[in-house]
Amino acid sequence: MLLIRYHGPFAGPAAGPAVRRPVSSASDPSVDVVVAGLGAAGAAVTWRLAARGLRVAGFDTHEPPHTLGSSHGRSRIIREAYFEHPQYVPLVQLAYRLWADLEQTAHARLLQTTGGLMIGKPDSSVITGTLRSAREHGLQVEQWTAAQIRRRVAALAPDDSMVGVFEPRAGVLSPEGGVTALLTAARALGAQIFVNEPVTGWQPEAPTGLLVGTTARTIRTRALVLAVGPWLPDLVPQLPVTVERVVQYWYARTGDDRFAPGRLPVFLIESPDGRVVYGLPDQGDGLKLAEHHHGTPAQADSVDRTVTPDERTRFHQLATRWVRGLDRPPAEWAVCLYTNTPDGDFVLDWLDEAQRVFVVSACSGHGFKFAPAIGEVAAAELTRTTPPVDLTPFRLARFGAAGSAAVGPIWLLRRRR
Numbered sequence: 056m057l058l059i060r061y062h063g064p065f066a067g068p069a070a071g072p073a074v075r076r077p078v079s080s081a082s083d084p085s086v087d088v089v090v091a092g093l094g095a096a097g098a099a100v101t102w103r104l105a106a107r108g109l110r111v112a113g114f115d116t117h118e119p120p121h122t123l124g125s126s127h128g129r130s131r132i133i134r135e136a137y138f139e140h141p142q143y144v145p146l147v148q149l150a151y152r153l154w155a156d157l158e159q160t161a162h163a164r165l166l167q168t169t170g171g172l173m174i175g176k177p178d179s180s181v182i183t184g185t186l187r188s189a190r191e192h193g194l195q196v197e198q199w200t201a202a203q204i205r206r207r208v209a210a211l212a213p214d215d216s217m218v219g220v221f222e223p224r225a226g227v228l229s230p231e232g233g234v235t236a237l238l239t240a241a242r243a244l245g246a247q248i249f250v251n252e253p254v255t256g257w258q259p260e261a262p263t264g265l266l267v268g269t270t271a272r273t274i275r276t277r278a279l280v281l282a283v284g285p286w287l288p289d290l291v292p293q294l295p296v297t298v299e300r301v302v303q304y305w306y307a308r309t310g311d312d313r314f315a316p317g318r319l320p321v322f323l324i325e326s327p328d329g330r331v332v333y334g335l336p337d338q339g340d341g342l343k344l345a346e347h348h349h350g351t352p353a354q355a356d357s358v359d360r361t362v363t364p365d366e367r368t369r370f371h372q373l374a375t376r377w378v379r380g381l382d383r384p385p386a387e388w389a390v391c392l393y394t395n396t397p398d399g400d401f402v403l404d405w406l407d408e409a410q411r412v413f414v415v416s417a418c419s420g421h422g423f424k425f426a427p428a429i430g431e432v433a434a435a436e437l438t439r440t441t442p443p444v445d446l447t448p449f450r451l452a453r454f455g456a457a458g459s460a461a462v463g464p465i466w467l468l469r470r471r472r
């Protein structure tokens with residue numbers, strides 16, 4: 056019989072008295088925290104909670120890493136001089152430290168430093184934002200003219216009116232390797248991982264707990280973390296998040312080495328019309344290119360995963376405008392999902408006034424790099440300690456009425472079928 060007893064480290068003013076009696080049914084174990092979703096975000100939350108000595112049970116509908124959500128595609132960019140907003144710099148710096156810890160724990164190389172080049176008109180958001188973050192956080196960057204870019208990076212062809220900002224610490228992370236390493240590290244610290252077992256609902260259990268249902272069991276817990284990525288609108292339709300279908304492409308290896316990591320940094324190019332193409336060097340699977348946003352609205356379970364010849368041709372035309380040496384159209388492609396907030400910033404907040412259900416939506420197309428830091432700040436919140444990074448920009452209150460409407464006494468929800 057499985058008896059898991061609440062052992063009380065979930066301390067702090069909002070936590071009530073520990074449950075002292077072991078739960079008496081095999082189908083009703085209890086843990087400190089249940090994590091729903093074990094992609095990059097949920098796996099990281101599970102790891103950081105387990106590192107604090109909490110009893111954590113993580114559940115996923117599928118078997119991560121998998122190709123149905125947001126954490127697949129062989130490579131992800133990490134960069135420090137964050138053009139989106141300087142508020143992300145402390146978060147990414149924390150992530151760099153934790154990725155390094157995870158690499159040591161997992162004996163795996165997860166990050167390859169390649170440098171990063173942001174390209175656009177001098178007044179583009181990519182350029183002004185990168186320079187602002189570098190200035191506010193004292194980061195070393197180099198400013199290049201279009202001619203310098205063309206000379207130093209043989210694969211790129213910016214217009215004369217464009218400039219570049221190069222940052223040395225940027226690089227490439229492995230999403231599948233990262234998720235695997237996070238889950239392995241969480242398991243090693245005692246976290247229980249359940250795959251092919253979705254969370255189906257939850258309800259409050261007075262005075263301080265929750266009952267969480269999955270397709271196989273009911274669990275008594277102190278808190279639930281929802282890290283379900285693009286399935287979030289299915290579980291909590293009141294939240295102001297939408298899902299976007301995007302496509303990532305790979306170009307086959309060619310004879311020359313202009314796409315190799317030593318010659319091509321990770322890059323983003325913002326066109327004068329605001330469209331952003333980004334690329335990651337060929338690490339053995341071919342050059343990866345994609346467009347940031349400009350996708351189509353989608354739902355996680357019914358998204359069209361076919362990429363038509365016409366769609367591929369349109370992307371190839373866009374890419375060849377900025378990238379030299381693309382002799383043939385892309386050889387491979389994969390649909391992926393962004394979960395977007397209206398302002399592009401993450402949601403890291405409680406969903407209920409009693410602070411039992413915590414939402415982690417760290418995507419808007421740029422969340423992977425932060426995963427271990429997201430895990431750390433969420434773990435701090437869940438243990439009622441001060442997060443190492445200010446979470447104000449990620450609270451639901453910033454959405455005004457829409458944010459308040461998403462927070463209630465407690466949600467009694469069932470997964471939409």
Ligand SMILES: Cc1cc2nc3c(=O)[nH]c(=O)nc-3n(C[C@H](O)[C@H](O)[C@H](O)COP(=O)(O)OP(=O)(O)OC[C@H]3O[C@@H](n4cnc5c(N)ncnc54)[C@H](O)[C@@H]3O)c2cc1C
Binds near residue numbers: 128423
């Ligand atoms: C094409 C593409 C390129 C990107 N490039 C970058 C980049 O270069 N750099 C960067 O930093 N970020 C990038 N991102 C964003 C980043 O990959 C995502 O922010 C991140 O992977 C989101 O992870 P997640 O854990 O929130 O979601 P997911 O990985 O989708 O995980 C959610 C998990 O929840 C599970 N789940 C769903 N419902 C339930 C349920 N009811 N019960 C249990 N489990 C459930 C799912 O099976 C899934 O495993 C990119 C994203 C895409 C799509």
